[in-house]
Amino acid sequence: MCIKRHSIQCIIPPYMMEKLMEKAENKPTAFKTKVQAYATDDKFRSKRQLFSKLSHGAKRVLLHESLKKATKKAAVNRAVYTAKNKETQPGTLVRKEGQAPVKDKDVNRAYDAAGYTWDFYYSLFGRNSIDSKGMKIIQTVHYGVKYDNAFWDGEQMIYGDGDGKIFSSFTTDIDIIGHELTHGVVQYECNLAYKDQSGALNESLADVFGTMIKQKTLNQTVKQADWLIGENCLLGKKYALRSLKAPGTAYVNHPDLGTDPQPATMSGYVNDPSDNGGVHTNSGIPNHAFYVAASAIGGYSWEKTGRIWYAALTDTKLVKANAGFADFKNATITHARKLFPGDSSVSKAVSDAWVTVGV
Numbered sequence: 001m002c003i004k005r006h007s008i009q010c011i012i013p014p015y016m017m018e019k020l021m022e023k024a025e026n027k028p029t030a031f032k033t034k035v036q037a038y039a040t041d042d043k044f045r046s047k048r049q050l051f052s053k054l055s056h057g058a059k060r061v062l063l064h065e066s067l068k069k070a071t072k073k074a075a076v077n078r079a080v081y082t083a084k085n086k087e088t089q090p091g092t093l094v095r096k097e098g099q100a101p102v103k104d105k106d107v108n109r110a111y112d113a114a115g116y117t118w119d120f121y122y123s124l125f126g127r128n129s130i131d132s133k134g135m136k137i138i139q140t141v142h143y144g145v146k147y148d149n150a151f152w153d154g155e156q157m158i159y160g161d162g163d164g165k166i167f168s169s170f171t172t173d174i175d176i177i178g179h180e181l182t183h184g185v186v187q188y189e190c191n192l193a194y195k196d197q198s199g200a201l202n203e204s205l206a207d208v209f210g211t212m213i214k215q216k217t218l219n220q221t222v223k224q225a226d227w228l229i230g231e232n233c234l235l236g237k238k239y240a241l242r243s244l245k246a247p248g249t250a251y252v253n254h255p256d257l258g259t260d261p262q263p264a265t266m267s268g269y270v271n272d273p274s275d276n277g278g279v280h281t282n283s284g285i286p287n288h289a290f291y292v293a294a295s296a297i298g299g300y301s302w303e304k305t306g307r308i309w310y311a312a313l314t315d316t317k318l319v320k321a322n323a324g325f326a327d328f329k330n331a332t333i334t335h336a337r338k339l340f341p342g343d344s345s346v347s348k349a350v351s352d353a354w355v356t357v358g359v
């Protein structure tokens with residue numbers, strides 16, 4: 001198959017999209033939908049890359065007018081639109097901040113999950129929205145026809161309905177919504193370049209915070225949590241998109257997708273040019289480091305381990321745009337010592353976790 005290979009900061013990585021296209025090649029209608037989805041992903045790639053290169057001042061020039069009105073007042077401000085299955089954005093406004101639930105479940109799920117995400121970042125870290133300046137959270141549901149993806153495009157969230165056979169709606173998992181909004185947070189902080197190890201860290205932070213947002217919403221301890229991403233969105237009881245607890249096992253022998261290719265340690269590190277050097281694959285390594293550290297530290301992931309990871313994510317001196325796994329390891333150990341000076345077991349657990357994954 002001759003299709004331009006690329007990667008964008010979406011929840012479904014190119015290696016899954018390519019598998020879906022291969023499987024659909026003999027079914028003209030399904031094939032058309034998958035190829036169109038692949039092309040749609042590409043449309044958003046250039047916008048995301050552009051936003052990641054701009055200064056904060058330059059970004060503001062290009063932002064939606066409503067996003068420029070953000071204030072420093074700490075309050076969540078959401079607006080959910082529908083694209084009505086067209087490829088338009090933001091589309092038609094359905095529910096804005098403070099309004100009662102509507103009939104459309106996707107609208108309500110996106111509204112609620114954005115609220116949990118805002119509350120997570122504000123109550124734990126004092127972060128007022130994606131840019132920490134009260135940025136309005138704009139989301140569009142029902143994007144395209146049977147579109148199999150969700151992403152943050154640099155200024156807003158977009159969700160497809162899924163094909164209904166392999167994927168359900170991309171609003172069905174809080175962790176997916178938390179994942180994508182965290183790409184926004186990363187964009188405004190360490191702004192990790194989306195290739196090789198820095199790109200895998202970018203993907204990993206989105207998974208780590210996405211799963212913590214789900215755990216906090218469900219009030220689960222590290223032992224109670226399933227550590228899965230997208231278990232509702234990828235249809236079938238045995239399947240999820242990724243596992244932080246056991247990378248490489250989120251889906252095994254899936255009829256359309258095969259087996260989850262994520263490594264848990266550096267011995268499985270891949271260089272996949274179709275995915276910007278394996279950003280969605282190698283993210284399994286820092287993902288697993290977070291799981292191992294959080295499990296050793298115990299309790300609720302966001303209480304200690306999450307604070308350490310957030311401090312590293314917002315430390316632009318130790319974690320620069322081109323940071324590798326070793327730089328992030330160093331930042332987490334440094335912040336574990338700073339945040340918990342009286343308890344060396346915390347920084348030791350963090351250090352040991354990185355050693356476990358071979359970093």
Ligand SMILES: [Zn+2]
Binds near residue numbers: 009010183203206
């Ligand atoms: Zn992502």
